[in-house]
Amino acid sequence: MEFLVLQALSGLASASSLFLVAAGLSLIFGVTRIVNFAHGSLYMLGAYLAWTFVEHGPGGALGFWGGIAAAVAATALIGAVIEILLLRRIYRAPELFQLLATFGVVLIVQDLALAIWGPQDLLGPRAPGLRGPITILGQRFPLYEAFLILVGPAVLALLWLLLNRTRWGTLVRAATQDREMVGALGVDHRRLFTGVFVLGSALAGLAGALQLPREGLSLHMDLAVVTEAFVVVVVGGLGSVGGAFLAAVLIGQLHAFGILVFPKITLVLVFLVMAVVLVLRPHGLLGRPQAEARAPSGAGEPVLRPATRPVRILGTVALLCAIALPPFLGDYGRVVMIDMAILVLFAASLHFMMGPGGMASFGHAAPFGIGAYGSALALKLAGAPMEVGLAAAPFAAGLAGVAFGWFCVRLSGVYLAMLTLAFAQIAWSVAFQWVEVTGGDNGLLGVWPSDWARDRLVYLYLTLALCLGGTLLLRRAIFSPFGMALRAGRDSPLRAEAIGIPVGAVRWAAFVIAAVMAGLAGGLFAYAKGSVFPTYLSISKSVDGLVMVLLGGVRTISGPIVGAVAFTGLEEQLTRVTDLWRLVLGLAIVGLVLAFPAGLAGAAAALAERRR
Amino acid sequence: MTVLTVEALNAHYGRAHVLADVSLTVAPGEVVALLGRNGAGKSTTLKAIMGLVPPTGGRVRLDGRDLTGRAPFEIARAGIGWVPEDRRIFTDLTVAGNLEVGRRPPVAGRTVWTPDRLFAVFPALGRLKDRPAGRMSGGEQQMLTVARTLMGNPSVLLLDEPTEGLAPVVVEDLVRTIRSLASEGLGILLSEQTLPVARAVAGRAFVIETGRIRWEGSMAALMADDAARARHLAV
Incomplete structure (x- = not known):
């Protein structure tokens, strides 16, 4: 019994980081309709940047938490650069082309990270003040994991306040539903999109940075996490932050217990659950039928014609x-x-x-x-x-x-x-x-x-x-x-x-x-x-x-x-x-x-x- | 004196020429009807003025200021308010939330709208302030979409078939509202398929067919010209 509780708790800790990544991904998709493959890269950058700031920060002045904060800020900044230099120019391009562009970013970040940090896995320091275990039901549980469990709901609460209690949040929710209409009401969608992308990037950076005391950093973090985050976002419902939280907890628990019951097919299990959810609820747990991303009105698909003579x-x-x-x-x-x-x-x-x-x-x-x-x-x-x-x-x-x-x-x-x-x-x-x-x-x-x-x-x-x-x-x-x-x-x-x-x-x-x-x-x-x-x-x-x-x-x-x-x-x-x-x-x-x-x-x- | 001037506006969907040299004017405090059958180009005209369909030729001026080729949000900020045919309410937001999305800072010389002033014009909205907009009747949604656009303090309002599908009682309300808005100095371009509402509020009319203006003149002249009505409007 005690063992099962601990297992559930460690599932919740994983769910927290998964939620941070997925929430950003979901928000970005909701407003810009871009499936951001590079979101995992931002997560990875957050982790590596945190390692650099914490281990090699200017004169060690930043300390652990200062390093984490600096990494989040830097990731947000990188997100802004990506949005302004690349995505802003292609919002009118076909959806899949935007996806291709973000995948280009994945490739670029992979090689840059390799060049900067090298191929070997990196280990980060423990978090000061959160070392050692606490005792739960007579079992030892790492304090840092307990801290992570709290981070998820805290971020969820903050996001909820941001989306429901501020003008910016109202605009974001309106744009998630109909961005053309929001523009026609005088809202500068470019600034809104940049803002959402920066927020999402910061969340991904935070999730990555918080992994530092938890696991080794590797150059495969990006695609691994983005695949999981896609699953979470789709199971929860695209554009729904609450859904992302629910799905993250579900997937986290599935990992934690799946490994006990079916150690051989844990990977299958996650995707099987996703397939079942999508067949039963095609728009995810808390998702709504997505109004077609109202593209600026215009011509539809061009007619395919047999090849011309030349x-x-x-x-x-x-x-x-x-x-x-x-x-x-x-x-x-x-x-x-x-x-x-x-x-x-x-x-x-x-x-x-x-x-x-x-x-x-x-x-x-x-x-x-x-x-x-x-x-x-x-x-x-x-x-x-x-x-x-x-x-x-x-x-x-x-x-x-x-x-x-x-x-x-x-x-x-x-x-x-x-x-x-x-x-x-x-x-x-x-x-x-x-x-x-x-x-x-x-x-x-x-x-x-x-x-x-x-x-x-x-x-x-x-x-x-x-x-x-x-x-x-x-x-x-x-x-x-x-x-x-x-x-x-x-x-x-x-x-x-x-x-x-x-x-x-x-x-x-x-x-x-x-x-x-x-x-x-x-x-x-x-x-x-x-x-x-x-x-x-x-x-x-x-x-x-x-x-x-x-x-x-x-x-x-x-x-x-x-x-x-x-x-x-x-x-x-x-x-x-x-x-x-x-x-x-x-x-x-x-x-x-x-x-x-x-x-x-x-x-x-x-x-x-x-x-x- | 005119507030909105549209000169020889053209637009294309792919290769299809959907607007050909559309010209019209709206004066402050004036209601102008844009009449035409289904698919004649009424909505496209309004969208092209708003920049939602990029014009391929011609000019749009507001108070003499050239807005052609600007982004829709810039055109909205300049003072053109668009009320879409399909309402496009933000169903996830409350009534107050919808109004908040439309809110723009006050501009000197233009009527300043606040939620409270709008609730005086549309009392039903005041009672439903905190209700999710998705759970309102069609008539209430139509009021909300007009109110939402007014929150941007426009000097010209483009109303795209606002009475479509509404109960006669609600239409009467809307007619009164349109008149009172115009009496405060707002220029209104109203697209309609049928004559009764246009006749009740508009002083002048433009009749559009296959993307071209085919007839223009006073509403009274249109009502007197049986031949023109039969040719361009009768179904």
Whole structure:
């Protein structure tokens, strides 16, 4: 009994920091409608800055608490810089493009933190005055943890007062509901947005700084915490601070007790709860149906048209080059081309559901990785050769698509994206934790092609044939009656239903088709590398896909292809030239977003339009 | 003397030309009706004046000051108040909270509105001060959206189909309110689909069809011109 109480208390302590991060994320999303991937980076910066100020503050004058305060202030300042220099310029860009920009910030911060603080984990000092344990029910409990338990409700109370008892808070709540109307009433939304972003950054910085006495600081803190915070925000209801608190407590307890009851599947458990909550309450525990972020009125999605003559000729030339080039390439060049072809299909499949389908996925690594594991397990469990394995990959991914899709297509927008992320994390956890079957972190090795395809050149042509075939098939589907129905359902679900299109079923089918194609890409990837690892299912893989599609432009068909080639090429070149490739890539992404808010292919199309 | 001058205003949705050379004026204390069928461009005209739809040509002037191309919040601060067709009440806030969002500092030479003054004009709002705005009737919400915009102390009010969907009794109230606001010197541009309300409050009228002004003149002249009414307004 006493033990359980202590376990619950330590769950509450974790919940506090989770709440601080999630509350900021939720506020920022509520007002600016930006899904801020960089929120975890601000948390990480808060922690590292606190370490620097506390350990190496000017003459040690700051002390522990002074160092924490300085770190919070510095993080808030960094937030202001990010908002003013970057986000303010792209509030009118499509939602997903803003996401891409914040991911660029994640990459930049990762490399800067690496350059400043080095790769080794850092340990902070204990908090003066809060050292040692207290005794609760005859058990020892760290005093600092008890302090953290109080921080959560205290911050919740302060936020409540700020939002409900000040003019600024009233404006924030009004803007969360309808920011265009707030602007039309004479409120300078830019200052409001900056203020909210600074507040959110300060909260993230505080959460990070308070971790200092608790755990080692590492460069992986950012994505780890932002994923958890996304879960909390979505479970609690986007834009709801109270919901974030409730969800943080729930998730904190789930961690604390899950580890006792199901030590093997704690990771799955969290995302499973999120999936259940979203299916039962699509807007989270305390969330409300989100009024569409009222974008300044204007044109909707542009009409997709079959490629124009010049584009067609350009595409054919590129295709012929791709077919003619391999014999003249070295081994390295062939490996890069195989990767490119696979990622083109991966990106095209993600684009299929995001563009024409209007379903943004943050977890497209799931079908990709499940395809790869499908091939590998077909080999390991049934001794199946490559030919069978390559069929097993899309089949396994398709099955997963049927199951995940059934849940996902009920939701839309950010909630849908979050649910796909949840499923991808579940798949990742299974691959990571079910060591007996999947080999866990060590992966599955020895997944090689059949003898006839073992030569790199032959395998390259096989990959080219399947990936180009798959990509062209997807393109064909976009212009088929099915694709028309899908686009109709995206643009106006109600009207599409009214003319007899079963929108839900069409979306589900599109989800499955995208999964099948991603699975095929995953299977090809497995045989190309000869091995399968949980990283194939990781968030960063999903994000790679998003970057490719968004970089190329989600509103065009050639976009994902251009994006995939550009992204692979860029990453490949950068890793060879510099250690700071994430920094350069991040800067490139941010620069591209600022320069071409419609993506590379979108910019080219706009240019062609202007010439006409 | 005019307070609001709109000259040859143009606007596009993508490639669609939705406003073509719309020109109109409003004088202080005057109610001007902007009439037209559903989809004729009434709301777009008001939104383009407000900067919510970026104008692609033409000028908007308030008291001679050029506001074209400014952000909506700047246009609101300059003194143009917009009351949207779909009301867009902040349902999570109380009535008092909604008014607070609209509050701007007083400007010399313009009527200064306070919640108490507004409660005198709209007594129902005073009684519901602390009620969440989402839990009010349509008529009460319409009063609130007008009151909220007045909190910005505008010199011109753009009213977008304020009587749509309201009970006849409430419409009568609103007509009285519009008259009394105008009598305090406020210029009002009122968009309406039907004639009765416009006829009751407006002195002049502009008739818009497919984004162009097709007819303009006094309200009395419009009521006398059966042919024009039949051509541009009859459904």
